[in-house]
Amino acid sequence: FVEIVKNLRQGSSASGVEVPFEGFIMRANKREIPVPTQLFINGEFVNAERNDTLDIINPTDEALICKVACASRNDVDKAVQAAHNAFYGSWKQVSARQRGQLMMKLADLMEQYKEDLATIESVDSGAVYTLALKTHIGMSIDAWRYFAGWCDKIQGSTIPVNPARPNNVLTFTKREPIGVTGLVTPWNYPLMMLSWKMAACIAAGNTCLIKPAQTCPLTALKFAELTVKAGFPPGVINVVPGQGSGAGQAVADHPLIRKLGFTGSTPIGKVIMKSCADSNLKKCSLELGGKSPLVIFADCDLDKAVKHGMSSVFFNKGENCIAAGRLFVEDRIHDEFVRRVVKDIRTMTIGDPLNRSTAHGPQNHKAHFDKLIEFCRRGVKEGATLVYGGKAVPNTKGYFFEPTVFTNVEDEMFIAKEESFGPIMIISKFNGSDVDSVMKRANRSEYGLASGVFTKDISKALSFAERIEAGTVFVNVYNKTDVAAPFGGFKQSGFGKDLGQEALNEYLKTKCVTIEF
Numbered sequence: 001f002v003e004i005v006k007n008l009r010q011g012s013s014a015s016g017v018e019v020p021f022e023g024f025i026m027r028a029n030k031r032e033i034p035v036p037t038q039l040f041i042n043g044e045f046v047n048a049e050r051n052d053t054l055d056i057i058n059p060t061d062e063a064l065i066c067k068v069a070c071a072s073r074n075d076v077d078k079a080v081q082a083a084h085n086a087f088y089g090s091w092k093q094v095s096a097r098q099r100g101q102l103m104m105k106l107a108d109l110m111e112q113y114k115e116d117l118a119t120i121e122s123v124d125s126g127a128v129y130t131l132a133l134k135t136h137i138g139m140s141i142d143a144w145r146y147f148a149g150w151c152d153k154i155q156g157s158t159i160p161v162n163p164a165r166p167n168n169v170l171t172f173t174k175r176e177p178i179g180v181t182g183l184v185t186p187w188n189y190p191l192m193m194l195s196w197k198m199a200a201c202i203a204a205g206n207t208c209l210i211k212p213a214q215t216c217p218l219t220a221l222k223f224a225e226l227t228v229k230a231g232f233p234p235g236v237i238n239v240v241p242g243q244g245s246g247a248g249q250a251v252a253d254h255p256l257i258r259k260l261g262f263t264g265s266t267p268i269g270k271v272i273m274k275s276c277a278d279s280n281l282k283k284c285s286l287e288l289g290g291k292s293p294l295v296i297f298a299d300c301d302l303d304k305a306v307k308h309g310m311s312s313v314f315f316n317k318g319e320n321c322i323a324a325g326r327l328f329v330e331d332r333i334h335d336e337f338v339r340r341v342v343k344d345i346r347t348m349t350i351g352d353p354l355n356r357s358t359a360h361g362p363q364n365h366k367a368h369f370d371k372l373i374e375f376c377r378r379g380v381k382e383g384a385t386l387v388y389g390g391k392a393v394p395n396t397k398g399y400f401f402e403p404t405v406f407t408n409v410e411d412e413m414f415i416a417k418e419e420s421f422g423p424i425m426i427i428s429k430f431n432g433s434d435v436d437s438v439m440k441r442a443n444r445s446e447y448g449l450a451s452g453v454f455t456k457d458i459s460k461a462l463s464f465a466e467r468i469e470a471g472t473v474f475v476n477v478y479n480k481t482d483v484a485a486p487f488g489g490f491k492q493s494g495f496g497k498d499l500g501q502e503a504l505n506e507y508l509k510t511k512c513v514t515i516e517f
């Protein structure tokens with residue numbers, strides 16, 4: 001039950017909030033959580049210039065949670081100016097080690113408020129609370145801690161170049177921040193997508209503004225409040241909720257932004273890349289869509305394959321960029337695999353994401369939910385066998401979609417090629433004696449984000465890992481990501497890694513200095 005108290009004006013008052021903001025109190029999960037609803041620019045919560053707002057809808061019951069300020073181009077410009085001033089001003093005075101300490105402090109605060117953050121995320125995005133706590137928020141905290149550790153370890157090298165005798169020469173490189181960075185993120189893991197990008201960006205010494213997805217910006221705003229408590233100088237981190245076509249496009253177009261980190265769909269990624277080129281040739285990294293293949297050989301541990309096969313599709317109600325978009329199951333175990341999956345689906349508790357026993361919450365928002373209904377309709381029309389689901393959970397409010405299984409899916413069908421981004425398992429058979437053919441089918445996609453294989457045969461597994469065209473390969477496991485391991489796709493799934501040491505490169509530039517002596 002989410003009780004909303006509107007029009008809160010928080011000051012440094014009873015709740016201990018140190019930055020004043022207008023917002024509301026979310027009463028949910030036996031908690032009372034003050035949540036800001038304004039833009040966060042230059043260390044302050046402010047209204048949007050034109051007082052435009054976004055309606056924030058609870059996907060569990062379709063009720064209006066609150067209205068959030070919606071940034072215009074001018075508001076984005078103010079945030080950019082603030083980030084620009086901070087980059088050339090106060091942020092320059094903060095040493096690399098101090099930067100790491102600030103990030104650690106922020107992570108500690110996120111840990112302290114993790115139940116609040118997970119509750120907001122669960123209400124706003126429909127994520128099951130236990131998952132929100134462990135993954136959405138837990139991995140966000142890990143990301144801030146991991147990248148905090150890098151701050152004072154970003155270093156260049158000395159390079160033995162040819163001197164012009166009799167002189168000597170010293171050449172060394174410096175790794176420098178790029179400058180003002182724009183971040184644009186999707187709605188599936190709102191705080192985690194923010195953290196994956198922003199932690200690397202800040203660790204590298206940049207300042208930034210983020211345009212979170214318009215459907216669920218609330219944890220980003222709560223996070224903004226924590227950055228003030230942590231002591232970040234004004235302007236280093238700015239949060240500007242708004243529409244993609246307005247605020248998002250303004251970020252891509254802005255001439256003072258030197259780097260754009262984007263996660264979202266492939267079509268919007270292409271628009272953004274063009275805008276980055278046309279505006280000021282800003283560097284960009286794009287984490288885009290996927291249709292990741294999961295190949296299950298008959299010689300696998302079937303219990304494990306069923307368990308991970310389920311989570312490869314249904315984790316976070318399928319709103320997972322690395323979700324297995326297509327399962328290839330060897331013909332000898334195909335029927336048994338399908339039987340077990342359907343049996344397990346029948347035991348899944350679907351309902352209120354705040355309820356601890358719930359395994360499957362509502363889809364994020366209505367347009368997405370409608371798209372899933374249409375996706376399944378097309379699958380049926382093209383002749384795939386709908387084994388389970390394919391429709392809304394009957395007699396409920398909210399965007400609850402039944403976990404779905406299709407079999408007999410042919411390679412040329414729409415559902416075999418397009419990403420659903422929902423809880424829809426797409427199964428095709430393959431003949432185990434023809435590994436070449438299943439590899440070709442697995443690679444026959446313009447996407448290349450993730451992949452997986454289940455087999456007890458190490459040679460088969462390694463051969464799969466070598467031949468698959470995907471940035472991530474899981475062997476006998478799925479969804480096993482870690483903040484220390486690089487993450488990102490090939491082909492039209494984009495370029496530029498999130499996470500791991502490689503992510504820092506996305507937010508740094510190299511300067512080469514040569515001295516003759």
Ligand code: TAP
Nearest residue numbers: 185186212213214243244248249264265268287288289321
């Ligand atoms: P998009 O529609 O691409 O939206 C992503 C973000 O871009 C949102 O904040 C959106 O704003 C904004 N945007 C839209 N048009 C824009 C424009 N012209 N200029 C600048 N920004 C613009 O994707 P989505 O539907 O939110 O997310 C689902 C997609 O993200 C899926 O394809 C999924 O695979 C992908 N995804 C990929 C990954 C990785 S790591 N590869 C991770 C998560 C999700 P609005 O909120 O206003 O639309």
